[in-house]
Amino acid sequence: MTVKLDFEECLKDSPRFRAAIEDVQTDVSELETRLDKLVKQCQAMLDAGRAYCQHSKSFFNGLRELGHQCSRDKMMEECLGTFSTKLSVILEAQGEMIETTQKSVKTKLQNFVKEDVRRFTDVRKKFERSSEILEGALARNAQAPRGKQHEVEEASNALLNARRSFRCEALDYVLQINVIEAKKKTDIVMAMLVLMDAQAQFFQQSHESLSELDEYRQKLSEEHTQFVLDSAREKRDMEQKHAAVKTKDVSYDDSIMDFNADSANGIAMEGYLYKRASNAFKTWSRRWFSIQKNQLVYQKKFKEQPTVVVEDLRLCTVKTSSENERRFCFEVVSPSKCCLLQADSERQQQGWISAVQNSIASAFQERREDTQSPRQRCSSMSQSIMRSGGSGGCVDQENNDCQALEDIQAIPGNRQCCDCGEPSPDWASINLGITLCIVCSGIHRSLGVHFSKVRSLTLDSWEPELIKLMCELGNNVINRIYEARIDEITIKKPNPASPRGDKESWIRSKYVEKKFIQKLPETGRNPQLTRSNRAATLTQKPPLKPKPSRTLLPRKSGGSPSDNQKSSSDFNKEEEEEDLSGLHPGALLYRSAALQNFPLMADALAHGADVNWVNPSEESSTPMIQAVLVNALAACEFLLQNGANVNQADSNGRGPLHHATILGHTGLVCLFLKRGADYNARDKNQKDPLSIAVDNANADIVTLLRITKMNKEMREMDGAFGQSGDETYQDIFRDFSHMASNNPEKLRRRSMDPKS
Incomplete structure (x- = not known):
């Protein structure tokens, strides 16, 4: 230290x-x-x-x-x-x-x-x-x-x-x-x-x-050097493209319209369109539309779940719309609704129309490539059921759909398209009661549901009432009405090989303009129908005598087979004795509904009959009520499919549901409830259908009314996102529908037997 x-x-x-x-x-x-x-x-x-x-x-x-x-x-x-x-x-x-x-x-x-x-x-x-x-x-x-x-x-x-x-x-x-x-x-x-x-x-x-x-x-440095060179090259290319684009006229916004059914992302077409709301305000909103998976969908934001406008483009058609004041509008029409859209330019409008048409054609082409016909698919499915020995609701439903195809195509004339004659049609117009090929069904969809309601015989499920209705008419019956004057006019009917334009022109002339129907005589302008003038017209034959057709049930439901045969013979005798040729179309529809004469009903509607025509001389009764009085399930379904009001009441305040309840027609009660009948409506005696059913001790109708009311209350409690009905509700109505169409004697026996 x-x-x-x-x-x-x-x-x-x-x-x-x-x-x-x-x-x-x-x-x-x-x-x-x-x-x-x-x-x-x-x-x-x-x-x-x-x-x-x-x-x-x-x-x-x-x-x-x-x-x-x-x-x-x-x-x-x-x-x-x-x-x-x-x-x-x-x-x-x-x-x-x-x-x-x-x-x-x-x-x-x-x-x-x-x-x-x-x-x-x-x-x-x-x-x-x-x-x-x-x-x-x-x-x-x-x-x-x-x-x-x-x-x-x-x-x-x-x-x-x-x-x-x-x-x-x-x-x-x-x-x-x-x-x-x-x-x-x-x-x-x-x-x-x-x-x-x-x-x-x-x-x-x-x-x-x-x-x-x-x-x-070192490796990254070399890659960076290459990136710099590539970036300089891309920058030069983009500057050249930018200069080229600036020389063009960019004062308008007209997107390139390309339809690509085989696109990698599955989107065949997309772009902005204006959509008119279906509410009372009819407001227009700009949305991003696309065609994908054979559906037309739109969304407001990219991450939102797309809203489906059309579930299956094969069931719709597209056409320009000139009825709206806005320009570049077109309609996509499906059996359930009509969607009005607007493009930004005429070119975009035509591009979207072509895209929808091409999507429909592509979907049909894919379906044609299927080697099995509808009948073969039904046959293979039946063999599969026999091999598996299984049963169940799904199998039963598929079996019923195949049976619908068999029953409907067995009607005379139904094995060829009603309008062009193409064999083995597997589409149908349920309000007209005819079968159609794929091309003609698309044209029928474009007419609107007030003219024709199209449904697939193989892709859709069929309610028994609809099957019964389809079996009451057929292509021969309808063509005798809508093509009555075809020989006089000498217009050539299209064949399966005719262009789509020829078929569309023919169908519009036939069903919309009604050029080929037999004109009404002057005596057919009388809107009154009284018992006296009905009694005075018993000497002539009806203009359209119903042809015998294959049906699932006799025309009169209930009773033994001999009773049914007797009722049918009495009915035919009455038809032969009563002349209905001088009646107004509304009166003709009214009378033919009571007679369950479907050709006459179709003839009356073809001549412009009001489906809700009121007969003031018989307590303001309607054709629907007349069909209810004779328990004509298929006739009621026919009127409903053609726009009849299920809640229109007579002068006593009784609608079809009241009359069906009073008479104990359980099948009709089931049908009207499914079609939205008001089960709370009261007649002049302040009786609603439920109280009438209770007074009559009809347990089946009481069950249907109560479960309908309960199901609606449950949906209202669930709010806007409530389900369409629970399985129990649907199963009960399905069972009653099948019983009313296939075994009506059981319902008749149950309603008359207090022990049942």
């Missing part, structure tokens, strides 16, 4: 010693000042380092998240992930270096200042105080008078004690000076060595970590 001051000099207390002490005190004071400043600078460095590490950590995490966001670009994801990981390792090493500096540098220097320098200061103060005491003792000793012995002794003793104390403090002071001088070297040098070791370790780890990326950085 280097000796700053000599102890011998300390005992002499020479001027040289005093000068050395002053130099030491000055050095220590300056050392304390510099060390205080250095500790503060070290603390600031550590705080800045920690802040740097914190911000660096956030930055590296941002790089990592950016790599995750660029997951579609493998190169970018790998680059950002690798660099952020290595930088995080370096950051951890830097954090360790900061903590080492905190412990080894700042703490040591701070302790040196607070402990060693403070101890030196305390010893110096004691030395200075003892030095002052010694100076005072020396002065008193020198001033003691020679003649006062006791004062001399006191002064001598005081000087002796002061000198002894001073020398002790001086020796301690010199020792502390030498100690602090030596410790200053060791502590500061040690702190610097630890700091440099931490720095060296940090940079070494960083260098090793980054060296591991040399090959990857």
Whole structure:
């Protein structure tokens, strides 16, 4: 250890010693000042380092998240992930270096200042105080008078004690000076060595970590060079395209309209269209429409679930609309609804119309490529059922659909399309009662549901009432009505090979303009139908005598087979005796509904009969009520499919549901409830159908009415998102519908037998 001051000099207390002490005190004071400043600078460095590490950590995490966001670009994801990981390792090493500096540098220097320098200061103060005491003792000793012995002794003793104390403090002071001088070297040098070791370790780890990326950085650098070249080339190409586009007229917005049925994403066509709302306000909204999966859908925002406008484009048609004041409008018509759309230009309008037509054609073409015919599919399904030996609701439904195809196509004339004669038609118009081919069914859809309601014999499920209705008419019966004057007009009827335009022109002339029906005689303009004029017309035959047709049931439901045959013979006798040729179409429909004469009903409707015609001479009764009185299930279905009001009441306030309930016609009650009849309506006696059924003790009708009411209440409780009905409700109505159509004697027996 280097000796700053000599102890011998300390005992002499020479001027040289005093000068050395002053130099030491000055050095220590300056050392304390510099060390205080250095500790503060070290603390600031550590705080800045920690802040740097914190911000660096956030930055590296941002790089990592950016790599995750660029997951579609493998190169970018790998680059950002690798660099952020290595930088995080370096950051951890830097954090360790900061903590080492905190412990080894700042703490040591701070302790040196607070402990060693403070101890030196305390010893110096004691030395200075003892030095002052010694100076005072020396002065008193020198001033003691020679003649006062006791004062001399006191002064001598005081000087002796002061000198002894001073020398002790001086020796301690010199020792502390030498100690602090030596410790200053060791502590500061040690702190610097630890700091440099931490720095060296940090940079070494960083260098090793980054060296591991040399090959990857070299590879990435080469790729970056290629990216720069490609980017410059692409920039030049885009500038050329930009310049070329700017030379064109961009003052209008007319998107390119391309239909691609085989697009990779399954979207054959897409773009913006205006859609008119179906509410009372008829507002127009701009939506993004697309044709995909043989459906027309739209959405407001990209992430929203698309709203389906048309479930199956094969069941719809498209045409321009000139009835609306807005330009470029067109309609997509399906059996259930009509959607009015508007494009931005005539070119877009034609593009969308062509796209929908092409989608329909593509869907039909895919279906034609199916090697199995509908009848073969039914046959294979039946064989599958026989092999599996299974049964169930789904199988029963499919079996019923196949049976519908068999029954309907078995009607005379139904094995060829009603309008063009193409064989094996598997589409039908349920309000006309005819079968159609694919092309003609599409044309019928374009006419609107007020003219024709199209349904597939193979793709749709068929209710028993509809099957019964279809079997009452047929292509031969309807053609005798709508093509009665075809020979006179000499217009050539299209054949299966005729162009679509010819078929469309023929169908419109036949069903919309009704050019070929037999004109009414003047006597057919009388709107009145009374018992007297009915009795006066019993001498002529009806203009259209119903042809025998294959039906699922006899015309009169209930009773034994012999009773049914008798009723049919009585009915035919009445038809032969009663002349209906002079009746107004509404009156003809009214009378033929009571007679269950479907050809006459179809003839009346073809001549413009009001399906809700009212007979004031018979309590304002309607054709529907007449059909109810004779329990004519198929006739009621025929009137409903042609727009009859299921809730139109007579002068007694009784609608079809009231009359069916009073007469105990359970099948009709089931039909009317399914078609939306108001079960809360009251007649003039304030009786609703449920109270009438309770009074008549008809348990089946009471069950139907109550379950309908309960099901509606449950849907209302569920709100706007309620289901269309639970399975129990649907199963009960399905069972009653099948029983009413296929086994009406059971319902008749149950309604008459109080024990049943």
